Each structure stands twice: as C-alpha cells, then as structure tokens.
Amino acid sequence: MNLLTGETREFLNYLHRGGKFAYYWALDEVETFIGRDGQERKKRRSYWFNAGKPARIPQGVTAHIYFGVNPTNERGGSFKRVTNASVASLNCLFAEFDAKDFDSMAATSAHVEALDPRPSIIVSSGGGLHAYWLLDEPYLIDDGNRQKAVKLLYGWVKRVGGDDVKDLARVLRVPGTRNVKSKYGPDFPMVHFTKRDMTCLYAIDELAALVPQQSEPHVVKDSRNNTFDPFITNQRRVQAYLDAAVFNIVSSVQHAMDGQKHFTLRAAACRMGRLVGAGWISEAAAEQLLVNAIHGRARDMSNAVDTIRSGIALGQSSPAQMRDRPQDIERPANSRQADTIVRRHNNTRSTDVIIRARSARGGA
Incomplete structure (x- = not known):
C-alpha cells in the first residue's frame, strides 16, 4: 500500500530541492552489530530515493517512519543516515513542539498558531506539532557556509520556542503514516497536515533577520571549571x-x-x-x-x-x-x-x- 498522498509528495519534493538524494528512516527495522569497543550496537534501516522522486514506502514498513528533512548529494547505504556534514541544501526552517512541554495539544496549537511569521506547514505527529517555514529558493550548503546554516537553524528553533532539535540532519515523521508509540494505542494517531500552504514562502534573509544575534549555545562554567550544574541556585x-x-x-x-x-x-x-x-x-x-x-x-x-x-x-x-x-x-x-x-x-x-x-x- 502506498501511504504517500499527492500532498505529501509535493511537500517532500519541495523540501529536497537542491540535493540529489533523500531517504526514509525506519525506526523499528534494526540490525545488530558489534562495535570496535566490543559492545553490541544497533543501527536502523534507511530507504534511499532520488530527490524529487519520493519512493513508495515499502510494503510492510508501517511503524515509526521518518524522512530526512534536508537532502544530500551522497547516497548512503541501507543503514546509513544523512549527517550534518553531508546536507546539501535548506528549503525550510523547522521546529518541533512536544505537547508535553505545553501540558496539552490545545496549548501547543495555540502557541504555534500565534507564531509570527506564521508557519507554511504544520504537521500533527500525534504527540506534538512540526512546523515548517518554506524558503522561496533552495539555500545551497557547502563547507564555506555550513556553520552559518547551523547557527541559523539553532537560532530559529530558539526564537520560536521549539524543542532542541536543531541539527541539519534531522528526521521527522512522514505525513500519512501512524505514530505507533504504545502510549497512543490502540487507536494510533495518523500523522497529518493541520495546515498546508505551499504558497507561503519566505526569503532566507527575511527569516535570518528575525533571529537574535549570538544564538549559539553558551556554556557557563563555575569556579571549578565544570560545566554549569542546572540544579544550583x-x-x-x-x-x-x-x-x-x-x-x-x-x-x-x-x-x-x-x-x-x-x-x-x-x-x-x-x-x-x-x-x-x-x-x-x-x-x-x-x-x-x-x-x-x-x-x-x-x-x-x-x-x-x-x-x-x-x-x-x-x-x-x-x-x-x-x-x-x-x-x-x-x-x-x-x-x-x-x-x-x-x-x-x-x-x-x-x-x-x-x-x-x-x-x-x-x-x-
């Protein structure tokens, strides 16, 4: 069964402009291996496809399906993921809002709907909301501007009050699939668009101008030169x-x-x-x-x-x-x-x- 609707395909196509490859990530498909330290490790399955041509979600893969928000120019293997160093472009700024941080889904929605500028896309994941601000043009990334992109995404997430999910290589749930975490059963929620406006576009400079300067994480140290302990004072x-x-x-x-x-x-x-x-x-x-x-x-x-x-x-x-x-x-x-x-x-x-x-x- 193909879980991708036309709306989801258009959404993924837009996010993967400026790159050659993209992928799905199946959280429950695990391969076990022994690491260099002799300890047992696990890695999860990736399903790669050409950017602009989202593949059908493989038959039988219906649990915990994510997609790479940003594309890459390097096709990975079956158990490889995109890394921050291999992201090829940005086509959106995004933020994730967990309902438990706002006490309810209604309060989460109120927060996201009050954001300015307004998100182009809002997706309900079942346990929270994912918001996307679509860019009018792909922002191509290379080693010369990669850190600038990292800082921009970090600052944006901080500005809008989202979860600490600021890495370029982030994966988020695919609209049209289900969130099958046990706490949501037996009627597992469908991941779905609550707002979808593909014409709501922003210039990257327009959004960057809204991010306060000095958005990088600041490490505070005490007199013993230890990382700041959040339990003191x-x-x-x-x-x-x-x-x-x-x-x-x-x-x-x-x-x-x-x-x-x-x-x-x-x-x-x-x-x-x-x-x-x-x-x-x-x-x-x-x-x-x-x-x-x-x-x-x-x-x-x-x-x-x-x-x-x-x-x-x-x-x-x-x-x-x-x-x-x-x-x-x-x-x-x-x-x-x-x-x-x-x-x-x-x-x-x-x-x-x-x-x-x-x-x-x-x-x-």
Whole structure:
C-alpha cells in the first residue's frame, strides 16, 4: 500500500530541492552489530530515493517512519543516515513542539498558531506539532557556509520556542503514516497536515533577520571549571532564563517589519503572557515592556495596547516551562526578580538601549 498522498509528495519534493538524494528512516527495522569497543550496537534501516522522486514506502514498513528533512548529494547505504556534514541544501526552517512541554495539544496549537511569521506547514505527529517555514529558493550548503546554516537553524528553533532539535540532519515523521508509540494505542494517531500552504514562502534573509544575534549555545562554567550544574541556585536559573526570554521577545517587536508589526506584537504578547502565567514576571511589567518596544512604531497606540493585553491574557493559559528544570524549582516571590528588568531600564529608555544593554551583558 502506498501511504504517500499527492500532498505529501509535493511537500517532500519541495523540501529536497537542491540535493540529489533523500531517504526514509525506519525506526523499528534494526540490525545488530558489534562495535570496535566490543559492545553490541544497533543501527536502523534507511530507504534511499532520488530527490524529487519520493519512493513508495515499502510494503510492510508501517511503524515509526521518518524522512530526512534536508537532502544530500551522497547516497548512503541501507543503514546509513544523512549527517550534518553531508546536507546539501535548506528549503525550510523547522521546529518541533512536544505537547508535553505545553501540558496539552490545545496549548501547543495555540502557541504555534500565534507564531509570527506564521508557519507554511504544520504537521500533527500525534504527540506534538512540526512546523515548517518554506524558503522561496533552495539555500545551497557547502563547507564555506555550513556553520552559518547551523547557527541559523539553532537560532530559529530558539526564537520560536521549539524543542532542541536543531541539527541539519534531522528526521521527522512522514505525513500519512501512524505514530505507533504504545502510549497512543490502540487507536494510533495518523500523522497529518493541520495546515498546508505551499504558497507561503519566505526569503532566507527575511527569516535570518528575525533571529537574535549570538544564538549559539553558551556554556557557563563555575569556579571549578565544570560545566554549569542546572540544579544550583534555582533563583539564578529562573532569572537567567527570564532575562534571555524577555530580551528575545522585546527584540522581535523592535525589529518587526512593516506590514507584520501587528502579528509580531500579538505573538510577542502571547509569549510574554506565558512568562506571566509561570509567575516569573508580573502582568504590569510584561505590558510595560511591550508598550516600550512598540512605542513610536504603532499607528494606533490604543489598538496596540489592546493587542498587548489580549495576547498576554491568552498566553497565561499556557505557562512557560524551563526545559529540563528540577521539579522543585522555586518561583521568584512576588516576581521581584522579574520586575527588576523593568526598573533597571526605568520604563522610559528606548528598546534600542534595552537591547544594547542586554547584548553587552552577553545576552542570547
């Protein structure tokens, strides 16, 4: 049985422009071998096809089927995958949103639908959503710009609040197949498009301009020169997370393009509302930061304030969560730490000043 619909074929064809080969990856088809260290290892089956000509999914292969998002110019073997070093082009930026990070699929959908710019494609995987922002032209990758592409994808995932799935060689579930994880049985969900607009295209420079600078992961070390322990000083962890989140939200409003400012402000307000819902910043402080950011740029400040307030209210229904944080992490009492961000800038300094100050401190 061919599980690929015409819509899925068109989608895969588009993502694999600029490369020669692409592949499916079957999670449950495993071959066991002995590694150089003498330990038993497992590798999973890959089904390769020419880019632009998606192969039929082999008969009987119906469980946990993924595809390589980006194409390659090197055809691999039956148990080989694309690597970051062999990706040939980008035709989208993408992000994955796990429902467990948002407490429900409804909250996940609310977050993704509030994103600006809006995704071209949204796929429900059964346990979350995959969002794709299609590029108008293939971005060809070679050794000269590969690291630039890595940084762009990392920064984009961080900007939109997705899971930490930023590698160029990422595989995601094929629309039209089923997610057969045991926890979803016996009625295993179909992986399917919830939104599909192949005409919603973006220039890569347009999206890159929205990614805050200094998006690379920053390794913090303590006085013993050890990698930062996430369990030390809960209050400091919350403050560091909050400081970076507020900077990114304010920056997105400050740099919103004409014609996109309303949607950007709405999305920023929803994101700020998630911080309010978590108890990390007061509603008044969140509103003031966004008013400062849009001041002088909105045609109608009264309407902008209404947008900010409604967005914050919506965002509070899906409180933010620090990924991999200890379960006993404390919230700042009365949000005092959060409100210092506003007081530090006296509520009157321009967003440019706020951003420059945040950058000088090594912000995200």
